[in-house]
Amino acid sequence: MIENQDNQPDERFAEAVDQWVSDPASQGDAQKVQSMLAAMDAYEVPDAPADLVTNTLARIDQYEQDQRSAMQIESRRRLPAIGLSFAEIAVVAAMIVMGFSLALPMLTQTRSDARRLACETHLATAGAAFGHYASDFNGSMPRGSIVPGDAWWKVGDEPEQSNSAHLYRLARAGYIDPNTLACPENSHAPSGLTSQMQDWPEYDAVSYSYQNQYTAEPTRLSQHPMLAVLADKNPLFYVRQGKQLYHLAQQNPDQPSHAHQGQGQNILLASGSVQWSRRPIVRGDNIWLVSGIGQYTGNEVPTLPGDSFLVP
16 A cells, blocks of 8 residues: 555545546546556566466376375375285185186086076977977978988988988978977087078088888887987997988997987977987887897888887
8 A cells, every 4th residue: 555754645645546447537646556557567577387287287197196196195004904825825726726626517517507408499390380380291300212222321322212301301391490309419510500401511510319110111100209319429330421321239229318418318209299218218118229130221111000110
């Protein structure tokens, strides 16, 4: 504030400032204020440094970073210290490995059970398709033109020569999706099969063994409701390069199918029901073989109307 010669505030000048602020256009003491302000223009105002804004922002960023670091250090100080020796860490690791080793077989078994149930579902679907087919074809099972004594194992060689081609008629006639006739355990089962095809492309592609159709008279479902008509593939025969049939005569004739880890096979009966069996025996009948025959050449047929002989 401006003081007079007695070093006392100039009350008139203060009043003039107040009057000038409220009404700059007024006369009187306001002129003193204006002349005083005009004198201030004579002072040279230095330019601000070019890096003033940059330095200021940098100082602000550094301050915020220091604050965050301080908070992190403080939070670490508050965490409880966990003191574990190397031996204790090794024990914990061993427990984790042991738990995993115990859980792995359970997971494997669960996946195996799921595939077995999926296979069972496929056979149940085939059973319904067999029933519809039989209703439309005088009770008969799917069967094309046959010549007794023809080889039943030449899959994909000639139209309707193999036994599997007779089964494929179920798909060609539109009663089932051919891809349903595949067991999830068969890694050789092809995808993209169509109803326009005649047969599976090769022996390994076939998932299920079908009741041998090379009998003189067709087998009717209603006559033998407990007859096994379809099951996981017969393990006692295999074909090498599609040109030669091999019968594993030296092996146990009661062994289960190779599907499902050799634990058993799903079996579809003529009645439409599906059963899981650890042995290939239905009503005392071995479904893999023909009674009384020891050596097989590939043109054998069931000897009795109710005899199951599932091939290929």
